[in-house]
Amino acid sequence: MTRRIDHRGFIGEVLFALSGLLVWVAHFLVVYVATALLCARTSAGALIPVLILFATVLAVAALVAVFVVARRKLRQESSGRRFLARLALFGAAIALVAVIWEAMPAGFLPSC
Amino acid sequence: MNRPNPLPRPEGERKHLEQVWQPPAGWRILSAxxxxxxxxxxxxxxxxxxxxxxxxxxxxxxxxxxxxxxxxxxxxxxxxxxxxxxxxxxxxxxxxxxxxxxxxxxxxxxxxxxxxxxxxxxxxxxxxxxxxxxxxxxxxxxxxxxxxxxxxxxxxxxxxxxxxxxxxxxxxxxxxxxxxxxxxxxxxxxxxxxxxxxxxxxxxxxxxxxxxxxxxxxxxxxxxxxxxxxxxxxxxxxxxxxxxxxxxxxxxxxxxxxxxxxxxxxxxxxxxxxxxxxxxxxxxxxxxxxxxxxxxxxxxxxxxxxxxxxxxxxxxxxxxxxxxxxxxxxxxxxxxxxxxxxxxxxxxxxxxxxxxxxxxxxxxxxxxxxxxxxxxxxxxxxxxxxxxxxxxxxxxxxxxxxxxxxxxxxxxxxxxxxxxxxxxxxxxxxxxxxxxxxxxxxxxxxxxxxxxxxxxxxxxxxxxxxxxxxxxxxxxxxxxxxxxxxxxxxxxxxxxxxLRVAGKVDTNPWNAGTLEWLPLDNYASRSIPQVEGRDPLWDNPGLRKEVDRGEHFLPGSATGYRETIVTSPIDAKPQYLLTLPGPSWSTVVAAAGTAAFFLLLTVQLYWTSLIGAAVALAGVLHWMWRAEPGPVSPPVEVGRGCVLPVNICGPASHSWWGTMVLILVDGTIFASLLFTYFYLWTVRPEQWAPAAALLPDALWPLLSAAGYAGSAALILFGRRAVRAGRVAVTAAIAPAFGLLVLGFGAELIGQIETELVPTASAYGAAVYVISANQGVHVGALMIMAGFVMARAWTGRLSWERRASYDNTMLLWAYTACQGLVGLAVLHLFPRFLG
CATH class of the missing domain: 1.20.210.10 (Cytochrome c oxidase-like, subunit I domain)
Incomplete structure (x- = not known):
């Protein structure tokens, strides 16, 4: 047993495992804040659906990237770390459903 | 399977463990x-x-x-x-x-x-x-x-x-x-x-x-x-x-x-x-x-x-x-x-x-x-x-x-x-x-x-x-x-x-597979098992007896203190042995003071409530004074060649992690205050927009930013001073605190010099509450800085025993960052809007 304790890598590993859900957070914040700000402070409400579409495409692309990286990690990592890759994979899947589902109302509801 | 510790265990090992974990008797049990x-x-x-x-x-x-x-x-x-x-x-x-x-x-x-x-x-x-x-x-x-x-x-x-x-x-x-x-x-x-x-x-x-x-x-x-x-x-x-x-x-x-x-x-x-x-x-x-x-x-x-x-x-x-x-x-x-x-x-x-x-x-x-x-x-x-x-x-x-x-x-x-x-x-x-x-x-x-x-x-x-x-x-x-x-x-x-509190318990009536059903005493299980699956008691039906015989890790008290094994966060590999405190009244006193402070404030006995605050502070300081015993023993073997250091410091230590969680709380409090500020701007634009006269001269925030940045740099750099001794620690902390006060004071004076009044508008209230939050941090750091210096001058601070410095340093760096972000928001955002 070595006296040198390696604590590095934990934050990176955890952030990766949560990356799909963090994409969901970012997307949710962007669409909510953008809608609130554009409605309250500007007359550019018509821009909102375009902005949401753009944010959603970006979020979906990011989630697909997480998915691909997580699958690769799943094949390469040792068993303990594979669990984190699997969490990332599942998290990206659930985030994908939530992102698309939450963006859909922008297609048929008035913006403000 | 090879178990971490061989049988027979030394005579008196369990009894010693029981003595170390002996709960206080009678009414003193309240100090447990x-x-x-x-x-x-x-x-x-x-x-x-x-x-x-x-x-x-x-x-x-x-x-x-x-x-x-x-x-x-x-x-x-x-x-x-x-x-x-x-x-x-x-x-x-x-x-x-x-x-x-x-x-x-x-x-x-x-x-x-x-x-x-x-x-x-x-x-x-x-x-x-x-x-x-x-x-x-x-x-x-x-x-x-x-x-x-x-x-x-x-x-x-x-x-x-x-x-x-x-x-x-x-x-x-x-x-x-x-x-x-x-x-x-x-x-x-x-x-x-x-x-x-x-x-x-x-x-x-x-x-x-x-x-x-x-x-x-x-x-x-x-x-x-x-x-x-x-x-x-x-x-x-x-x-x-x-x-x-x-x-x-x-x-x-x-x-x-x-x-x-x-x-x-x-x-x-x-x-x-x-x-x-x-x-x-x-x-x-x-x-x-x-x-x-x-x-x-x-x-x-x-x-x-x-x-x-x-x-x-x-x-x-x-x-x-x-x-x-x-x-x-x-x-x-x-x-x-x-x-x-x-x-x-x-x-x-x-x-x-x-x-x-x-x-x-x-x-x-x-x-x-x-x-x-x-x-x-x-x-x-x-x-x-x-x-x-x-x-x-x-x-x-x-x-x-x-x-x-x-x-x-x-x-x-x-x-x-x-x-x-x-x-x-x-x-x-x-x-x-x-x-x-x-x-x-x-x-x-x-x-x-x-x-x-x-x-x-x-x-x-x-x-x-x-x-x-x-x-x-x-x-x-x-x-x-x-x-x-x-x-x-x-x-x-x-x-x-x-239901009677039995103290010592050895039962698994539902035939569960998880470890809370190991034979338990005040010290939890006699030894700490090596875990190989999700349902350890189902995977190894003999585990309960092995653990109770002391065949697994840490079958007694290795240092003579209460202790537990700290493991790595993902793979749970043993990292160090943490000694734990025994019964204490200081937590009870600190809690009573905290409750008294808040309740006396409620009934508008403002000055009397300060007595509650003082009692709470005294309780916390007494508790913290004894909180870090340092490496009370050379590294100890807890089983099968697993030798662990005792009570480490630095980023891998539990106290560093605890402080980081506290900083997350603190950061979220600050984010909520910023949300308040921006929310009021979003929904009340007509009453929010401050006239230029309500913004302090740029000199003040610049002075404040310099104070915060210099203070954080000194305290981060000063960590090395812990090795050099108490004079060097004082020489790092005292000017760092001076710069912190300069940072806060310059901001406060700048705001006071304007005509902004917190009772007149929500904008003024939001500005002042963000500054007040910073003031509370400066006050807390004053106490912590004094505490660290007191430890240095009484020989309780060394490189192996520096958690008080590390924790203060982390909160200090956070406070400086919070101050800088606060300055950027309060001074740049209104100017950006024109």
């Missing part, structure tokens, strides 16, 4: 800090509040049993329904969640205790003293009466003069402190004190749930702390955060409250779901189906629950599209609950289920929670919500979710884990009656409320006229409430007859 005792005190007190909140519910139901009843007047009824909600949410549910965590988690993780026992004890005592005093406000007619979510303007100074609302705002203040103290303990404990080999994918689902809940408290409580702080400041100093005429907005309170309030529902539900995920496999005698998906569902719920808060505000008049995001998120979160429900059903289907009392409560939970979840999806649909808003339909829904989703699984847990306290199960016969009375009573009480609500009965009315068709439904609800109360009373009878 280890989880077995604090956990039980905590659970007992939370149960007391369940009873008190339940009595209030029965009084309300008696009042509503018949129309035009005059048992209670409207004012008293207002106090009772406010206290019922507040007590159940803040004094029963959240504390019970943390209490059971504190009691059970070391068992699940096979740790001797969680890493900060005195913090748990402080959290408990602050809650117990403060909670009881807060409840007593009811007997003097001073109880809050604005509803448990305390919406302004009703609760601000114009419409609620007197101190009733202050009791809520300050009374709940220390409950929040207590909850956060508990959360830090849970997060660091779960990540760092797991048994060797208990990798993240072998961690019990309950521990996963509590880890997520600890983090949810970390991010969820700060908004309500800020909300209560702002409302209290508005009430006492008349800074108009929520007053529309002066640029404030009452809806701001709703955002801050529900930003906490909805995650709160899952803070309560997830531990209960975790309990179900432990009991179901045991009762079906088969591993949980879909472990990984259940863990993911718990984590994802933790995230999505922060995207639901506006569904409490659908009737406010927000833009339709904004509401639709929250409506969709509210539906999406039900997928995660669905994953868990199907996992439990599949596990029950795969195994041979024993219909014990815990199983009955779990089945009751499944039925009730699913029903409550479905009405939740109904309410997430905005047009339906508009119809049902503020009616008894909502009352029915929230009780189905909270009683079904939390109380039933917790009762399952009481029956399931009672043998870890007393060595034997509670009465199966009485337990079945308890379940029957509670389940039937609950449904009889709350199912009719769906209909009463749809027929238009609003919540929170103290009485109702005859002839609206609500009479028999209300009568049924009242009968059900009495039946539910009878079930709880019978449970107390069962406890009184069959």
């Amino acid at each position: 800090v280890n989880n077995t005792y604090v956990g039980l005190f905590y659970i007992g007190t939370a149960l007391l509040f369940l009873l008190l909140g339940g009595v209030l519910a029965v009084i309300m139901r008696t009042q509503l049993a018949v129309p035009e009843n005059n048992l209670l007047d409207a004012g008293t009824y207002n106090q009772i329904f406010t206290m019922h909600g507040t007590v159940m949410m803040f004094l029963f549910a959240v504390p019970m969640v943390e209490a059971i965590g504190v009691y059970l988690l070391p068992g699940f993780l096979a740790a001797r205790d969680l890493p900060f026992p005195r913090l748990s004890a402080y959290a408990y005592w602050a809650y117990a003293f403060g909670g009881i005093a807060f409840f007593c406000s009811l007997f003097f007619g001073y109880a809050p009466d604005g509803g448990w979510f305390m919406y302004p303007p009703l609760t601000s100074y114009q419409h609620s003069p007197g101190i009733n609302a202050d009791f809520w705002l300050l009374g709940i203040g220390f409950i929040e402190i207590s909850a956060i103290a508990g959360a830090i303990e849970l997060v660091v404990g779960i990540l760092r004190t797991r048994a060797p080999g208990m990798t993240l994918d072998r961690m019990p689902v309950y521990a996963w749930a509590m880890l997520v809940v600890g983090l949810m408290i970390t991010f969820g409580f700060p908004p309500v702390i800020v909300g209560t702080l702002l409302l209290e400041i508005e009430r006492s100093l008349h800074w108009p955060f929520f007053i529309a005429e002066r640029g404030g907005d009452p809806v701001l309170w709703q955002h801050l409250f529900w930003l906490f309030g909805h995650p709160e529902v899952y803070i309560i539900f997830l531990p209960a779901a975790g309990i179900a995920s432990m009991i179901v496999p045991t009762m079906a005698q088969t591993p949980l189906v879909g472990y990984r998906l259940v863990v993911l569902a718990i984590i994802a719920t933790g995230f999505l629950s922060f995207g639901l808060w506006v569904h409490h505000m659908f009737a406010v008049g927000l833009p339709h599209l904004s509401m639709a995001f929250f409506s969709a998120a509210s539906m999406a979160v039900s997928i995660m609950s669905g994953v868990q429900v199907f996992s439990w059903i599949a596990t029950l289907g795969r195994g041979r289920v024993r219909l014990t009392v815990p199983t009955l409560f779990i089945l009751g939970f499944l039925f009730t929670f699913v029903a409550g979840g479905l009405t939740g999806v109904m309410l997430a649909t905005i047009p339906f919500d508009w119809q049902a808003h503020d009616t008894y339909f909502v009352v029915a829904h929230l009780h189905y979710v909270l009683i079904g989703g939390m109380v039933f699984p917790f009762f399952a847990g009481f029956y399931y884990w009672a043998p870890t306290v007393s060595g034997r199960t509670l009465s199966e016969r009485i337990g079945r009656w308890v379940f029957a009375l509670m389940f039937v009573g609950f449904n009889l009480a709350f199912f009719p409320m769906h209909i009463t609500g749809l027929m238009g009965m609003p919540r929170r009315v103290y009485t109702y006229p005859e002839g609206l068709g609500w009479e028999w439904l209300n009568l049924l609800s009242t009968a059900g409430a009495y039946m539910l109360a009878a079930g709880v009373a019978l449970f107390l009878v069962d406890i009184a007859r069959n």
Whole structure:
């Protein structure tokens, strides 16, 4: 047993495992804040659906990237770390459903 | 398999361990800090509040049993329904969640205790003293009466003069402190004190749930702390955060409250779901189906629950599209609950289920929670919500979710884990009656409320006229409430007859597979097992005996102190041995001082309250003075060549991790203040825009920024001074503090020199409250800096014993960053807008 304790890598590993859900957070914040700000402070409400579409495409692309990286990690990592890759994979899947589902109302509801 | 320690064990090893962990005798037991005792005190007190909140519910139901009843007047009824909600949410549910965590988690993780026992004890005592005093406000007619979510303007100074609302705002203040103290303990404990080999994918689902809940408290409580702080400041100093005429907005309170309030529902539900995920496999005698998906569902719920808060505000008049995001998120979160429900059903289907009392409560939970979840999806649909808003339909829904989703699984847990306290199960016969009375009573009480609500009965009315068709439904609800109360009373009878604290326990009556069923004493299990799977007792049926014979890690006290093994957060590899503190009165004193401070503030004895603050500070300083013994021993072997250092410092240490969690809390508080600032700009542009005269000259913020940056650089660089000795430490800290004061002082003087007055506008109030928050940090750092220097001058600070410096340095760096961000927002944003 070595006296040198390696604590590095934990934050990176955890952030990766949560990356799909963090994409969901970012997307949710962007669409909510953008809608609130554009409605309250500007007359550019018509821009909102375009902005949401753009944010959603970006979020979906990011989630697909997480998915691909997580699958690769799943094949390469040792068993303990594979669990984190699997969490990332599942998290990206659930985030994908939530992102698309939450963006859909922008297609048929008035913006403000 | 080779076990870490060979037999026979040295004579007297176990006896020595028992002596080291000897609990204090007689009334001194109140100074105990280890989880077995604090956990039980905590659970007992939370149960007391369940009873008190339940009595209030029965009084309300008696009042509503018949129309035009005059048992209670409207004012008293207002106090009772406010206290019922507040007590159940803040004094029963959240504390019970943390209490059971504190009691059970070391068992699940096979740790001797969680890493900060005195913090748990402080959290408990602050809650117990403060909670009881807060409840007593009811007997003097001073109880809050604005509803448990305390919406302004009703609760601000114009419409609620007197101190009733202050009791809520300050009374709940220390409950929040207590909850956060508990959360830090849970997060660091779960990540760092797991048994060797208990990798993240072998961690019990309950521990996963509590880890997520600890983090949810970390991010969820700060908004309500800020909300209560702002409302209290508005009430006492008349800074108009929520007053529309002066640029404030009452809806701001709703955002801050529900930003906490909805995650709160899952803070309560997830531990209960975790309990179900432990009991179901045991009762079906088969591993949980879909472990990984259940863990993911718990984590994802933790995230999505922060995207639901506006569904409490659908009737406010927000833009339709904004509401639709929250409506969709509210539906999406039900997928995660669905994953868990199907996992439990599949596990029950795969195994041979024993219909014990815990199983009955779990089945009751499944039925009730699913029903409550479905009405939740109904309410997430905005047009339906508009119809049902503020009616008894909502009352029915929230009780189905909270009683079904939390109380039933917790009762399952009481029956399931009672043998870890007393060595034997509670009465199966009485337990079945308890379940029957509670389940039937609950449904009889709350199912009719769906209909009463749809027929238009609003919540929170103290009485109702005859002839609206609500009479028999209300009568049924009242009968059900009495039946539910009878079930709880019978449970107390069962406890009184069959629950005795045994101290030493060796039983596994349900043949469970997890480690809390190892033979236990005050020190938890005799040795700490190497974990090889998710259900260690099923994987190795001989493990209980091996552990008790001392064949696994740390079979005695290696250093002569109480101790536990700290492991790495992902792979659970042993890293160092942490010595733990023994009984202490300083936590009790600190908690009493904290409670006294808040309660004396409430009754407007401002100067006297400072005595409470001084007592609290003295208690904390006394506790911290003895908190870091340093490497009390050279590295010790805990088993099979595993040699561990004792009490390390630096980024891998538990104290560094605890401070980082605290900084997350602190950062979220600051983010909530910034949210307040930007929110007011968004919704009140006409009253927000400051004239140029209201902005300080640029010299002041520049001077302030230089002070903060220089101060942080000195304190970070000064870490090396710890090696050089006390003079060097003083030479680093003293000028760093000077620069910090310069940073804060320059900002404050700059603001004072303008014509900005915090009472005149919400903008001014927001600016000053952000500065005041910085001032509180500077004050706290002054105490910490003095503390570190005192340790240096008394020979208690060295490179191997520098946690006090490290923790101060982390908070210092954070404070400087917070100051710089605050300056950027307060000075650049208005200039950017022109």
